[in-house]
Amino acid sequence: MKYCARCLYPENAKPTIIFDDEGVCSGCRYHESRMKLEVDWDERLGMLEQILEEAKFMARKRCNSHDCIVPVSGGKDSHYQVWLLKKKYGMNPLLVTFNHTYNTPAGNRNLYNLVEKSGCDLVRFTAGLDSVRKISRYMLKTVGDLTWHYHAGIRTYPFQVAVERNIPLIVWGEHGFAELTGIVSLEDFVEFTRWTRKEHDMRGYEPHDLIGKEGISEQDIAPYIYPSDEDIARVEVRGIYLSNFVYWNANKQAEIMMKEWDFAPITFERERTFNLHSKIEDHANDVHDYLKYLKFGYGRATDDASMEIRHGRMTREEGMVMVKRFDSHEPSTLQTYCDFLGITKQQFYDWVEPMRDEKLWKKNAVGKWEPQDAIFLHEIGDLEKKARVKLSEESTFSEVNRRMYYNPLNPPPKTGERALDESSLSFRVI
Numbered sequence: 001m002k003y004c005a006r007c008l009y010p011e012n013a014k015p016t017i018i019f020d021d022e023g024v025c026s027g028c029r030y031h032e033s034r035m036k037l038e039v040d041w042d043e044r045l046g047m048l049e050q051i052l053e054e055a056k057f058m059a060r061k062r063c064n065s066h067d068c069i070v071p072v073s074g075g076k077d078s079h080y081q082v083w084l085l086k087k088k089y090g091m092n093p094l095l096v097t098f099n100h101t102y103n104t105p106a107g108n109r110n111l112y113n114l115v116e117k118s119g120c121d122l123v124r125f126t127a128g129l130d131s132v133r134k135i136s137r138y139m140l141k142t143v144g145d146l147t148w149h150y151h152a153g154i155r156t157y158p159f160q161v162a163v164e165r166n167i168p169l170i171v172w173g174e175h176g177f178a179e180l181t182g183i184v185s186l187e188d189f190v191e192f193t194r195w196t197r198k199e200h201d202m203r204g205y206e207p208h209d210l211i212g213k214e215g216i217s218e219q220d221i222a223p224y225i226y227p228s229d230e231d232i233a234r235v236e237v238r239g240i241y242l243s244n245f246v247y248w249n250a251n252k253q254a255e256i257m258m259k260e261w262d263f264a265p266i267t268f269e270r271e272r273t274f275n276l277h278s279k280i281e282d283h284a285n286d287v288h289d290y291l292k293y294l295k296f297g298y299g300r301a302t303d304d305a306s307m308e309i310r311h312g313r314m315t316r317e318e319g320m321v322m323v324k325r326f327d328s329h330e331p332s333t334l335q336t337y338c339d340f341l342g343i344t345k346q347q348f349y350d351w352v353e354p355m356r357d358e359k360l361w362k363k364n365a366v367g368k369w370e371p372q373d374a375i376f377l378h379e380i381g382d383l384e385k386k387a388r389v390k391l392s393e394e395s396t397f398s399e400v401n402r403r404m405y406y407n408p409l410n411p412p413p414k415t416g417e418r419a420l421d422e423s424s425l426s427f428r429v430i
């Protein structure tokens, strides 16, 4: 297996990455391009201001109290998006939450916090548990994805609300795929469309493809049906990504939100990553991420450590230790989801079996799957040394980042809030 000379991504990382002559991946190069001086962030901020002014103008014309929609989960990015739009640009966003039902106590705590601190209106749609169960079961079995309904719901419900309430602008946070592996460049100014929704968020499936599978009915898929082209055109809905206009530094933004609005990271050690502030609202994330490991041989520790390396907060050596510690670990919540879906663990593993990437996985003599390679088995050579970025003073495990990342030698202080201090084996539906 080939690995990036700078970060820790393997050649089979999804979505597709490519390596240049220096062995550095497209994700790392994209990250670098954001730092380069030729990106004129002032000019981009000006463009954002113009879009927001136009949205305010349209809201007035339509006698609408809300000038935009911000899809929120209660995570650090939602906090930052709402804070920026409301405090800095004087917008009156309508917060829209698609509740996928796999919530952590910490996630609920932070969503309530966001609603309280922002003073904004919130609309929250909760998917019915019966339909969630059926859809999760089917998508797990077919594409190895337990959380398809998240992505479908999060990318659909805000558009349904936009059409229903005649609000033309939806403001997303980061264009995640780009940051991960560099699939598009900053020059593309990519916007959210029906196409990106289907291809990137819904694994090529439209909701109607699910009808009749595992007893899935028309009613079950209703929350995932995108408005018609006519409706989108009539309301003139567009979806923009803030990360195209604002220099995006998730770590710094989380810090600002902790200070300004009491966004709170968790304080306990997680099973699949050292990161304490990202995706802490998503209870199924451990299993979702473990599935990625079972398919492609890498998981969240690779993602998180790669991001730290790109920012110069972690060395390649430290990153490799994280990957070794976390990526192959079976999460305790696997049993929770097997019980919820009415399957055994054996069935879970059997379903995943045909999805294993045989470039990496081979069965041994006794029929057990074994990874044939791992980043931590690779020596650091000249190519890797040359590809290193300059180290920042604020390293991942330094004192300033104590609440952001779990360091067993210097764990974060407890908050006294149970939702933040203790992990939970079960999810909260509402």
Ligand SMILES: [Zn+2]
Binding pocket: 004, 005, 006, 007, 008, 009, 024, 025, 026, 027, 028
């Ligand atoms: Zn890389």
